Amino acid sequence: MSTTNKRPIPWGALGPWIALAITCLFFTTQSDRFLSGENLSLVLQQVMVVGVLAIGQTLIILTAGIDLSCGMVMALGGVVMTKFAVDYGLNPYAAIACGLGVTTGFGLLNGMLVTRVKLPPFIVTLGTLNIAFAITQIYSEAQTVTNLPDAMTTLGNTFNIGSTEVSLGTVTMLVLYALAWFILRETAPGRHLYAVGNNPEAARLTGISVDRVLVIVYSLAGLFYGIAAMLSVARTGVGDPNAGQTENLDAITAVVLGGTSLFGGRGVILGSLVGAVIVGVFRNGLTLMGVASVYQTLITGILVILAVAADQMSRKGAR
Amino acid sequence: MKLSTQLILSTLTLATSAAFAADQPVIGLITKTETNPFFVKMKEGAQAEAKKAGAKLMTATGKKDGDTASQITALENMAAAGAKTILITSTGDAIIPTVKKVQAKGVQVIALDSPFEGADALFATDNYKAGVLIGQYAKAALGDKPAKIAMLDLFPGHPVGAQRHNGFMSGFGLKANDAKSNELSSTAETVCAGDTDGNQAKGQTAMENCLQKNPDINVVYTINEPAAAGAYNALKKAGKEKGVIIVSVDGGCQGVKDTAAGKIAATSQQYPLKMASMGVAAGVEYAKTGKKVSGYVDTGVTLIAGKAVAGVDSKDTKLGLDLCWGNK
Numbered sequence: 001m002s003t004t005n006k007r008p009i010p011w012g013a014l015g016p017w018i019a020l021a022i023t024c025l026f027f028t029t030q031s032d033r034f035l036s037g038e039n040l041s042l043v044l045q046q047v048m049v050v051g052v053l054a055i056g057q058t059l060i061i062l063t064a065g066i067d068l069s070c071g072m073v074m075a076l077g078g079v080v081m082t083k084f085a086v087d088y089g090l091n092p093y094a095a096i097a098c099g100l101g102v103t104t105g106f107g108l109l110n111g112m113l114v115t116r117v118k119l120p121p122f123i124v125t126l127g128t129l130n131i132a133f134a135i136t137q138i139y140s141e142a143q144t145v146t147n148l149p150d151a152m153t154t155l156g157n158t159f160n161i162g163s164t165e166v167s168l169g170t171v172t173m174l175v176l177y178a179l180a181w182f183i184l185r186e187t188a189p190g191r192h193l194y195a196v197g198n199n200p201e202a203a204r205l206t207g208i209s210v211d212r213v214l215v216i217v218y219s220l221a222g223l224f225y226g227i228a229a230m231l232s233v234a235r236t237g238v239g240d241p242n243a244g245q246t247e248n249l250d251a252i253t254a255v256v257l258g259g260t261s262l263f264g265g266r267g268v269i270l271g272s273l274v275g276a277v278i279v280g281v282f283r284n285g286l287t288l289m290g291v292a293s294v295y296q297t298l299i300t301g302i303l304v305i306l307a308v309a310a311d312q313m314s315r316k317g318a319r
Numbered sequence: 320m321k322l323s324t325q326l327i328l329s330t331l332t333l334a335t336s337a338a339f340a341a342d343q344p345v346i347g348l349i350t351k352t353e354t355n356p357f358f359v360k361m362k363e364g365a366q367a368e369a370k371k372a373g374a375k376l377m378t379a380t381g382k383k384d385g386d387t388a389s390q391i392t393a394l395e396n397m398a399a400a401g402a403k404t405i406l407i408t409s410t411g412d413a414i415i416p417t418v419k420k421v422q423a424k425g426v427q428v429i430a431l432d433s434p435f436e437g438a439d440a441l442f443a444t445d446n447y448k449a450g451v452l453i454g455q456y457a458k459a460a461l462g463d464k465p466a467k468i469a470m471l472d473l474f475p476g477h478p479v480g481a482q483r484h485n486g487f488m489s490g491f492g493l494k495a496n497d498a499k500s501n502e503l504s505s506t507a508e509t510v511c512a513g514d515t516d517g518n519q520a521k522g523q524t525a526m527e528n529c530l531q532k533n534p535d536i537n538v539v540y541t542i543n544e545p546a547a548a549g550a551y552n553a554l555k556k557a558g559k560e561k562g563v564i565i566v567s568v569d570g571g572c573q574g575v576k577d578t579a580a581g582k583i584a585a586t587s588q589q590y591p592l593k594m595a596s597m598g599v600a601a602g603v604e605y606a607k608t609g610k611k612v613s614g615y616v617d618t619g620v621t622l623i624a625g626k627a628v629a630g631v632d633s634k635d636t637k638l639g640l641d642l643c644w645g646n647k
Contacts, residue, residue: 046524142354287528
């Protein structure tokens with residue numbers, strides 16, 4: 001492993017952007033409705049939940065971990081915040097704080113099990129995936145929570161830039177990405193995270209507390225899942241116990257399509273945003289073309305394999 | 320002496336209760352999920368009927384929709400545990416070989432709600448008819464305006480999804496496949512189609528994309544009420560909730576409330592409690608007389624509408640709320 005002060009531009013990071021550009025170009029030729037501000041704003045709204053989940057997921061994958069529980073933890077957070085507000089009449093902001101507390105707590109639990117009990121992240125989060133799902137169903141009795149206070153749907157509101165409606169949720173997602181990008185790139189804790197993912201032993205020898213970094217990363221990821229829950233609640237206007245079931249894997253898909261290496265230590269957070277957007281663009285574009293949505297699933301599968309293959313080849317090349 | 324009398328007495332009691340248990344008909348109920356209110360109601364109906372008839376009820380579920388592996392395990396376990404009748408809401412055709420195996424051991428297998436090949440009998444909603452009813456309603460409510468319809472479906476390949484979809488189109492007066500077909504029909508009037516998995520967030524996404532494709536959509540068919548709620552959200556965000564007719568199928572309490580509130584124009588209500596209680600009764604009958612049931616029994620479907628339209632028979636949401644399932 002070479003240590004350099006300079007941060008070389010990883011050319012692999014451009015792959016997702018190129019794929020996105022080609023996809024958009026293709027759909028532009030297929031439907032005259034595709035390339036409008038309104039439609040693109042819509043795609044961003046549709047990916048904001050997966051997009052924010054993918055931030056937490058990226059942090060974990062950068063440490064060479066994985067989180068299978070993200071969507072279920074989000075569903076639990078959403079049910080907790082809505083039920084606390086509707087059933088117990090709690091102030092909506094306090095209820096949201098409780099929801100965020102629960103998801104962050106789950107993240108902390110994941111982190112503790114990974115560092116203290118030394119269990120593999122895959123197994124830990126497979127466990128918490130089931131636990132969070134079951135608690136969500138039991139607590140909500142599988143009933144959707146409705147009649148939310150307005151404060152909980154604020155992030156679903158839109159404002160106009162020119163003639164294009166942009167939702168506050170989209171802006172939230174973009175701000176979070178900018179923040180995560182800055183922290184990962186420019187701050188010491190961010191660089192520590194890469195170091196831990198690259199080579200935990202070497203990181204430890206340079207004085208980084210690997211366990212502390214991991215616990216913080218898993219807890220932070222939990223917080224992001226809670227924010228994703230806020231966005232999901234705001235977008236749909238309900239607390240849905242069945243939310244998050246496909247988002248679990250969709251978030252991992254977004255990270256992988258975005259070029260982050262599943263082996264840890266390599267990847268750019270903005271790639272995950274692009275990864276999430278690519279999936280959303282396919283779903284939207286194929287509907288505009290009148291093609292069945294199962295083809296979106298097919299194409300996503302192919303792209304995932306391509307992305308991981310590209311990562312593998314670039315790793316071999318780097319050796 | 321005293322102790323041994325007690326011992327003999329308790330042994331005797333045990334023996335008689337065991338003998339009683341052997342005569343008691345054992346019936347299994349396998350649903351798709353533990354928590355979905357539809358199946359909760361179904362279990363309720365089965366338990367009440369089993370209690371009334373003095374039958375022993377075993378229950379099991381899949382972990383989620385599509386989890387055939389858990390249903391197969393449950394079929395095997397229940398047959399091994401002595402169930403002579405098993406009621407099952409199939410979550411996929413992968414269960415069929417196992418169903419044949421337990422039938423060969425003399426077990427009567429009755430399909431509830433979801434049909435599959437080889438069941439002794441089917442107690443279910445006529446899903447095609449459920450579609451026809453809301454199709455007729457939507458057509459009458461729309462009047463002479465040219466129809467631009469969005470079809471918000473379940474997921475590809477599910478027979479119930481195809482029956483409701485094609486039934487709706489046929490009720491609307493469009494050319495559509497019959498009830499046996501598993502193919503989704505489409506015509507010039509069905510301007511957009513999307514899969515929802517019967518889920519609210521996905522229903523919303525599908526409707527948003529459909530509005531992008533054709534902003535003039537004036538009728539929305541939805542596979543179930545969560546998908547309808549999602550479609551309504553999308554229309555509301557686009558400021559179009561007023562002029563668009565949303566119709567759906569299920570009759571869950573939340574869906575009926577949405578119908579009363581005018582979000583959904585009309586919904587076809589089905590009756591899970593009835594499916595299960597009829598199933599248990601058939602199981603008790605088989606245990607007593609050895610006579611199996613066969614064929615299809617329609618458990619009924621009622622059109623619940625917020626506003627009645629001329630020429631279409633419908634019931635109001637008050638009745639719908641009396642008969643609904645889930646939290647009232």
